Amino acid sequence: MLLNERKIRILEAIVNDYIQSAEPIGSRTIAKKYGMGISSATIRNEMSDLEEMGLIIQPHASAGRIPSDKGYRLYVDRLMRRRSLTEDESSVLQQVITENISQIDYMMRETAKAIAVLTKCTTVVSEPRAKRTVIRHLQLVPVDDGSFVLVLVTDSKVVKNHLVYVERAPDYETLQYYSAILNSVLAGRSVEGDGDILEPGTLERLTEQFAGDRRVLAAVLRAARSILTSEDEAHVYTSGVRNILGFPEFSDIGKARDIFEALEEKDMLITMLGRNGSEDIEIIIGEENSLERLRGCSVIKTDCRAGERSFGSIGVIGPTRMDYGQAVSVLDGIVARISAVINALSGG
Amino acid sequence: MLLNERKIRILEAIVNDYIQSAEPIGSRTIAKKYGMGISSATIRNEMSDLEEMGLIIQPHASAGRIPSDKGYRLYVDRLMRRRSLTEDESSVLQQVITENISQIDYMMRETAKAIAVLTKCTTVVSEPRAKRTVIRHLQLVPVDDGSFVLVLVTDSKVVKNHLVYVERAPDYETLQYYSAILNSVLAGRSVEGDGDILEPGTLERLTEQFAGDRRVLAAVLRAARSILTSEDEAHVYTSGVRNILGFPEFSDIGKARDIFEALEEKDMLITMLGRNGSEDIEIIIGEENSLERLRGCSVIKTDCRAGERSFGSIGVIGPTRMDYGQAVSVLDGIVARISAVINALSGG
DNA sequence: GTTAGCACTCGACACCGCTGAGTGCTAACG
DNA sequence: CGTTAGCACTCAGCGGTGTCGAGTGCTAAC
Numbered sequence: 001m002l003l004n005e006r007k008i009r010i011l012e013a014i015v016n017d018y019i020q021s022a023e024p025i026g027s028r029t030i031a032k033k034y035g036m037g038i039s040s041a042t043i044r045n046e047m048s049d050l051e052e053m054g055l056i057i058q059p060h061a062s063a064g065r066i067p068s069d070k071g072y073r074l075y076v077d078r079l080m081r082r083r084s085l086t087e088d089e090s091s092v093l094q095q096v097i098t099e100n101i102s103q104i105d106y107m108m109r110e111t112a113k114a115i116a117v118l119t120k121c122t123t124v125v126s127e128p129r130a131k132r133t134v135i136r137h138l139q140l141v142p143v144d145d146g147s148f149v150l151v152l153v154t155d156s157k158v159v160k161n162h163l164v165y166v167e168r169a170p171d172y173e174t175l176q177y178y179s180a181i182l183n184s185v186l187a188g189r190s191v192e193g194d195g196d197i198l199e200p201g202t203l204e205r206l207t208e209q210f211a212g213d214r215r216v217l218a219a220v221l222r223a224a225r226s227i228l229t230s231e232d233e234a235h236v237y238t239s240g241v242r243n244i245l246g247f248p249e250f251s252d253i254g255k256a257r258d259i260f261e262a263l264e265e266k267d268m269l270i271t272m273l274g275r276n277g278s279e280d281i282e283i284i285i286g287e288e289n290s291l292e293r294l295r296g297c298s299v300i301k302t303d304c305r306a307g308e309r310s311f312g313s314i315g316v317i318g319p320t321r322m323d324y325g326q327a328v329s330v331l332d333g334i335v336a337r338i339s340a341v342i343n344a345l346s347g348g
Numbered sequence: 349m350l351l352n353e354r355k356i357r358i359l360e361a362i363v364n365d366y367i368q369s370a371e372p373i374g375s376r377t378i379a380k381k382y383g384m385g386i387s388s389a390t391i392r393n394e395m396s397d398l399e400e401m402g403l404i405i406q407p408h409a410s411a412g413r414i415p416s417d418k419g420y421r422l423y424v425d426r427l428m429r430r431r432s433l434t435e436d437e438s439s440v441l442q443q444v445i446t447e448n449i450s451q452i453d454y455m456m457r458e459t460a461k462a463i464a465v466l467t468k469c470t471t472v473v474s475e476p477r478a479k480r481t482v483i484r485h486l487q488l489v490p491v492d493d494g495s496f497v498l499v500l501v502t503d504s505k506v507v508k509n510h511l512v513y514v515e516r517a518p519d520y521e522t523l524q525y526y527s528a529i530l531n532s533v534l535a536g537r538s539v540e541g542d543g544d545i546l547e548p549g550t551l552e553r554l555t556e557q558f559a560g561d562r563r564v565l566a567a568v569l570r571a572a573r574s575i576l577t578s579e580d581e582a583h584v585y586t587s588g589v590r591n592i593l594g595f596p597e598f599s600d601i602g603k604a605r606d607i608f609e610a611l612e613e614k615d616m617l618i619t620m621l622g623r624n625g626s627e628d629i630e631i632i633i634g635e636e637n638s639l640e641r642l643r644g645c646s647v648i649k650t651d652c653r654a655g656e657r658s659f660g661s662i663g664v665i666g667p668t669r670m671d672y673g674q675a676v677s678v679l680d681g682i683v684a685r686i687s688a689v690i691n692a693l694s695g696g
Numbered sequence: 697g698t699t700a701g702c703a704c705t706c707g708a709c710a711c712c713g714c715t716g717a718g719t720g721c722t723a724a725c726g
Numbered sequence: 727c728g729t730t731a732g733c734a735c736t737c738a739g740c741g742g743t744g745t746c747g748a749g750t751g752c753t754a755a756c
Contacts, residue, residue, distance in 0.1 A: 699754100699756075700756095705751100710743100710744090712742085713742090714742105715740085719736075719737105722732090724729105724732100726727100726728095726729085
């Protein structure tokens with residue numbers, strides 16, 4: 001059957017209306033609201049065709065039509081327009097990025113929060129864990145008599161602290177001295193399979209240099225190992241989970257809980273975000289989702305990168321009825337702005 | 349009317365049963381299940397008295413009874429027993445504390461998560477913000493050509509990082525040198541009303557010493573100010589908000605959303621946790637809550653301190669029907685364990 | 697190809713009446 | 727005087743029924 005212009009307009013009307021109202025839409029409504037110079041009877045005929053093509057569905061015999069997953073797919077691929085962001089959206093994003101650019105760890109999480117607010121959907125971010133975390137620099141900083149901090153900068157420029165408790169913390173100068181020694185030995189190292197950071201033999205040499213403070217040495221090594229291994233793990237953060245409750249499709253508590261539980265399974269989320277094609281923004285609609293428990297949802301995701309550096313992946317999760325246009329525009333905006341800020345900084 | 353032993357037993361049975369089942373409980377059920385050698389008719393008479401005293405309520409004429417807020421109050425004050433923690437509970441708590449003791453910032457949040465899991469309630473923690481944050485120590489750590497990290501240790505022993513972007517980052521030795529200068533000037537300082545950290549006049553001296561790197565100086569001061577002001581603000585974290593959905597009393601989506609929204613108002617939560625009496629653990633039941641929106645809930649809270657140092661407040665929020673005994677025991681356990689770990693560390 | 701008209705379908709809603717759990721009251725009992 | 731059995735009463739919950747209205751598909755006419 002041919003999908004002529006008129007059928008497409010009708011499909012578009014159905015999708016747009018349903019995204020807004022969450023109610024099945026009937027032929028008469030379309031005729032009145034989107035009046036395209038044809039009567040409801042004609043629209044009924046067209047709708048019947050659209051249904052035959054699998055693009056729309058009748059929830060029950062005497063109800064209006066709603067888009068099917070296939071219908072959304074066509075809408076997303078051919079009808080949806082990316083719009084530019086509103087003043088509000090734009091300023092919210094700009095602010096969250098510039099404010100957090102100095103704490104890259106937080107930036108993605110804060111960005112997720114902002115997206116969740118803007119899209120009224122749930123947002124998931126995953127940090128990139130492509131390779132083994134490597135030490136770039138470390139430094140011991142005094143705190144008090146019984147503790148000091150190990151600050152560790154990784155090759156992906158993530159900065160981590162770890163408080164180290166010892167019986168008697170070395171003084172400032174000694175910590176500086178130790179920092180220098182450790183730096184020369186540990187820079188460029190990572191945790192290998194067996195959990196050891198040092199090259200064989202190095203420990204003995206270090207132990208000599210730390211003569212009076214073997215416990216300090218041991219504690220620092222332990223802390224460094226703990227930072228590296230925790231960094232090696234993948235991280236995912238969700239934000240705006242409660243937005244789920246705002247959608248009538250999840251208004252019965254059971255369905256809402258299902259989603260909530262699905263969102264708790266970090267591993268699932270990672271695989272979902274991970275498998276990113278070459279496209280800039282990927283849209284997964286309902287049944288297309290490889291994760292069974294999210295088949296009632298759609299996911300819009302993108303890899304967030306500036307230049308060659310990846311900041312992780314962002315996914316927006318909502319009902320299949322979600323506002324695809326907005327979500328795509330927001331994600332688009334995010335990536336563009338992060339790129340811009342990063343380039344401005346590294347450029348000078 | 350006299351509250352004799354038998355009435356108390358009946359009240360106890362009602363509370364215990366209702367905490368478990370969430371269903372109104374009738375005289376016959378009590379007679380059968382908790383058979384205390386009296387017939388259901390007698391129990392009916394007693395229940396009638398308990399109702400007259402305002403300790404129990406009949407949701408509707410032909411239903412069983414449920415405890416009133418006053419009934420829970422009596423239960424909590426006179427009948428509830430603190431029990432010792434189970435193996436499981438104990439090990440979960442122990443683990444979360446020892447694992448995070450090196451990142452105090454995270455410890456409270458992780459603890460909240462653990463409590464949320466154990467109690468199946470929502471948990472809120474607030475970090476203490478008694479006084480102005482004062483710099484104890486700071487250190488500049490290299491990252492790459494265009495950035496370095498400012499690590500700042502506050503007097504409350506919180507460690508914060510802030511990435512500083514500059515056109516051209518100083519090298520390691522220079523950063524060490526700058527760190528020393530800044531330390532001597534900034535240690536002991538805080539942000540005053542007008543947002544300035546430095547003593548009047550100091551800026552000029554510093555600017556001379558940073559001759560070639562005025563921008564670096566400016567950027568560091570900006571970063572420090574930003575850390576201090578953000579630390580001066582109060583922080584609250586919630587955990588296990590989704591547990592709300594597990595309780596039948598919030599099974600209609602409207603009520604659940606109400607609570608969710610109430611939990612989003614940080615200021616409210618802070619005042620709720622803040623106003624802590626002298627008692628170790630405070631229990632607020634339903635209508636006793638000064639926050640209107642949480643009148644349908646009970647809150648169990650405590651100030652989490654080890655020695656003279658406070659780590660913040662913890663609150664467990666659930667329906668008035670929550671398992672008070674467990675929540676109290678868990679909070680008790682947390683405080684005891686944190687104390688123990690901290691003492692062990694500082695003791696040697 | 698388009699449209700008006702009509703019969704049909706079916707969910708939503710309101711309105712029964714029944715059932716069963718639970719109560720309060722009363723009278724009898726020890 | 728407290729306890730108990732018995733009985734009438736109440737009321738939420740549930741399933742069945744009837745009505746209403748939105749929406750459809752089909753047919754015949756334009």
